[in-house]
Amino acid sequence: MPPTSETLTAERILETTEEVLRRHGPAKATVVDVARALGVSHGSVYRHFRTKAALREAVTKRWLDRTSEALAGIVAEDRDPEARLRDWLRGLFDAKRRKAGDDPELFATYMVLTGESNEAVPEHIDDLTAQLTRIIEAGVAAGTFASDDPQSTARAVFHATGRFHDPCYAPEWAQPEAEADFAALVELVVLGLRA
Structure with a gap:
């Protein structure tokens, strides 16, 4: 195993784990493969992530958080x-x-990992619905939207639009009618929320 001069961090382990998963797939990727790619012992990886399951959960959370972080900017806009x-x-x-x-x-790898996830997926959904809640609350405060319970409304909007973000529908997203269907649903949601 070649020595590494770079400091081993959790972020570096997660980046490498993603590459190992891409190469080997979730069924064959091991902590030893990750350690080998980093040039460290598998014990070094375990010092950051106590189990293989914890490592897979963390890499799944990191992948999901990219979406949440990208959308957070829209929520924060005035x-x-x-x-x-x-x-x-x-x-x-x-x-x-x-x-x-x-x-x-x-x-496809992440579809497997999200299926194994105990915390990352529910946390991701909670984060996304919290973002939606803030937008709806702002709309209610501005008199644009009508909702007695913005949190429940946000959950309803999230579930109503699931066809366009739930990964189980991914094969449909490339269909020619997907864009028109999405636009029609957004119009319906907006009309339903207007005060």
């Missing part, structure tokens, strides 16, 4: 809540579609 809602839904659809289309092998 502009019309309706436009922010439209942009947020578009951003979510585009981010998920890119993940599925740009690297199908890694996407």
